[in-house]
Amino acid sequence: MLSHELIRNYQLFSKYKGHSLEAFESILKASKRHILADIAKINDTLSLYQLPLIALDRQLVYPPDLTEKDLLNRMLPTLDDYLFQDERLDMIIIYIMMAKEFISINHLESLLRLSRNSVIADLNLVRDRVQAFQVTLAYNRQDGYFFEGEPLALRRLLESAVSSLLQVTSGPWVFSYLLHELGLPDQKKVMAATLEELSRENHLTFISEKLRDLIYFFCLLAHRPFSRNVRAEAVDTFPLASPAVETMVDQLLVNFPSLTEEKYLVQSRLLGCIQGDLELVFQQPIYDIMEEIINSVAVNTGLSITDTPELRQNLYSHLLPAYYRLYYDINLTNPLKEQIKQDYESLFYLVKRSLSPLEKQLGKSVNEDEVAYFTIHFGRWLQAPKKRPSNQLVALSVCPNGISSSLMLEATLKELFPQLQFIRIHQLDKIKLLDPASFDLIFSTVAFDCAKPVYVTQALMGPVEKMMLKKMVCDDFHLPLSEQFALDDLLSIIHKHTTITNKEGLVSDLSRYLIGNHLTIEKGGLGLLDLLTADFIRQADAVSDWQEAIRLAAQPLLEHQMIETSYIDGMIDSVNELGAYIVLAPKVAVPHAAPEKGTRQLGMSLLQLKEPVSFDLKQEGDPDKQVQLIFVLSAVDSSSHLKALQELSLILDDDEHIEQLIEAKNTEEIMSLISHMIEKGDESHD
Numbered sequence: 001m002l003s004h005e006l007i008r009n010y011q012l013f014s015k016y017k018g019h020s021l022e023a024f025e026s027i028l029k030a031s032k033r034h035i036l037a038d039i040a041k042i043n044d045t046l047s048l049y050q051l052p053l054i055a056l057d058r059q060l061v062y063p064p065d066l067t068e069k070d071l072l073n074r075m076l077p078t079l080d081d082y083l084f085q086d087e088r089l090d091m092i093i094i095y096i097m098m099a100k101e102f103i104s105i106n107h108l109e110s111l112l113r114l115s116r117n118s119v120i121a122d123l124n125l126v127r128d129r130v131q132a133f134q135v136t137l138a139y140n141r142q143d144g145y146f147f148e149g150e151p152l153a154l155r156r157l158l159e160s161a162v163s164s165l166l167q168v169t170s171g172p173w174v175f176s177y178l179l180h181e182l183g184l185p186d187q188k189k190v191m192a193a194t195l196e197e198l199s200r201e202n203h204l205t206f207i208s209e210k211l212r213d214l215i216y217f218f219c220l221l222a223h224r225p226f227s228r229n230v231r232a233e234a235v236d237t238f239p240l241a242s243p244a245v246e247t248m249v250d251q252l253l254v255n256f257p258s259l260t261e262e263k264y265l266v267q268s269r270l271l272g273c274i275q276g277d278l279e280l281v282f283q284q285p286i287y288d289i290m291e292e293i294i295n296s297v298a299v300n301t302g303l304s305i306t307d308t309p310e311l312r313q314n315l316y317s318h319l320l321p322a323y324y325r326l327y328y329d330i331n332l333t334n335p336l337k338e339q340i341k342q343d344y345e346s347l348f349y350l351v352k353r354s355l356s357p358l359e360k361q362l363g364k365s366v367n368e369d370e371v372a373y374f375t376i377h378f379g380r381w382l383q384a385p386k387k388r389p390s391n392q393l394v395a396l397s398v399c400p401n402g403i404s405s406s407l408m409l410e411a412t413l414k415e416l417f418p419q420l421q422f423i424r425i426h427q428l429d430k431i432k433l434l435d436p437a438s439f440d441l442i443f444s445t446v447a448f449d450c451a452k453p454v455y456v457t458q459a460l461m462g463p464v465e466k467m468m469l470k471k472m473v474c475d476d477f478h479l480p481l482s483e484q485f486a487l488d489d490l491l492s493i494i495h496k497h498t499t500i501t502n503k504e505g506l507v508s509d510l511s512r513y514l515i516g517n518h519l520t521i522e523k524g525g526l527g528l529l530d531l532l533t534a535d536f537i538r539q540a541d542a543v544s545d546w547q548e549a550i551r552l553a554a555q556p557l558l559e560h561q562m563i564e565t566s567y568i569d570g571m572i573d574s575v576n577e578l579g580a581y582i583v584l585a586p587k588v589a590v591p592h593a594a595p596e597k598g599t600r601q602l603g604m605s606l607l608q609l610k611e612p613v614s615f616d617l618k619q620e621g622d623p624d625k626q627v628q629l630i631f632v633l634s635a636v637d638s639s640s641h642l643k644a645l646q647e648l649s650l651i652l653d654d655d656e657h658i659e660q661l662i663e664a665k666n667t668e669e670i671m672s673l674i675s676h677m678i679e680k681g682d683e684s685h686d
Contacts, residue, residue, distance in 0.1 A: 208400035210273035276320030292357035346642035525640030542611035553607030570597030585652035
């Protein structure tokens, strides 16, 4: 029987057709025996539906020219040869929520094709899961199983279950199976066509993946799953409302009148996935927040961001829907969150800190799923530009899942293929408008038909997948492969002369070495104690003004020839431009300038003042801008100083730490305090 895991493996076999079993061992982290067993199971199902089988030739895997969509479509509507696994909890929630009749364990046994004990175990898991939504799974002899909770809580639970189900490759087909079992008509295609037409008429663009989730959710809402005497809680306040979205919702209700009671919920959800456009969907308050965030990121990361129309358009496109999602507590799952936090730890922390203008406006914190998307966004813009060779092949980078994911995909591909020129596309229909002669190949996170070669990939890849993708493209386009040794050949040589005790780890490390694993901004480089030593700390009683404070604070860097005098002038110009943004915490300023202003070497210095100096350039009477600690940063690239700034930020989050540093008697005490604070911060951060 098939399962979502086997479907995922089949996708991988199709993506890397003709690759070795050893390569798939590394990607899937499974033994050869396990992979062969999976291939046998897939072939059993293919044979059942009289379809071509996966072939093996000299340990190379050759799947048939058949997509997983073709196979799953053959299995509808009953999915008879499909084994439900991780999707079962979502299925139970949707089924109970949508059922009009009495629901018993027997119904669920039939739905899931499980034993009674297995269903009871799943129901217990569902009971635990729905508590997070303030919902209870209940049972009585009249209604069977049902959910109890506030109207909006029930809707959020249903929305979450739909989105979670669609994260699984086979999710759309399982959804169709549920509708079949519930006896409900499948309106997905009609709903999708209607929303597409209305968005075009109203000149609106939506994030494709999030809109897909809403199409499925709206289809369920249209069947009025909730009791008639339970109405939706009015979501009748729309900050920064979009007239175009309001018009679109009114038009949608003409086509789906059963959604009328859900009007405000539908409107809030569409606002949460709208693609912000500075010309068509301009909101001045959002633009002002964006300005503050850009400045905050520049100050917190110690980097100068090249301010371009593209930067502003891309950030606005992401910020506008994020604002609505956060305002309405719309759940967002970022599947890349944990990997982003691991790969870009320091940048993630500094970007999170930089989102304070958004948090202040909303009156709530920005969750980590959203922070991860902002991290992807700024990870792209904080990279130093690289020179490109002439006469390049042109590749489209296609990711319809939003601006941030699109930026991450492009950054990944640029590192893998520096010899290619990339054009970023985040709407599939835009490809049809391009002259086919203007590009040579396509990298995409979704499969689609095109006359040009399409390589289906993902925004973040493991080292083995990077190597396989690079080899495949270089072979197809006869490009020189800088990694002269094939991974399989290397493994054969190593195996010939030694015993391999951890093949999986060896393959991963070799792939990382051969292909490189330094995409975008790295984990952060050197720590604070690596940059700031006692020789770079100055103490003074008082200075005449903030300009003198910066000059005195930068003196150790100048004396050690880490910066030029022009860099000090650049910092002063930057303060005049950014003003209060360089005051990262009460009584603490961290001035910096662009590397091209005169940095020679990575470094940091500190000036401690007994008497405060005012950085209150706008004369607002803000006591926090009476500064006594000035940390000067000399950054030479986009990443090597980020860990130091992360550690500094952790110190500055505690007002008591700041006061201790101000009161320290000498440089040795300052260094001792910083060392202790970093150690304490690391423990709490872990």
